[in-house]
Amino acid sequence: MAGEQKAKAKTEQAKGKVKEAAGRAVGNERMTAEGRAEQSKGDVRQSKEKAKDAFRH
Template sequence: MAGDQKAKGKMEEAKGKAKEAAGRAVGNERMTAEGRAEQAKGDARQAKEKAKDAFKH
């Protein structure tokens, strides 16, 4: 299950980057901000899973 969460975090991060880039391209500040938020959520999920892995070993 931890691998699923890591993958989900990477997917959220990639989706956020794409959304941020699209927002910048069309000049939509809200979409850009949503993209940044999704990236942060993905980063947080990945960090949480890395911490879990560190305590397992």
């Protein structure tokens, strides 16, 4: 399960980066903000998984 969550975090981060870049390219501030939010969500998920790993070992 932990591997699945880590992969989901990376996916969210990547999707967020793409969405942010696309928003900037077309001048859509809302899309840019949504992309940043997705990246942040992925960052939080990744941090949570790293903390879990630290306590497991």
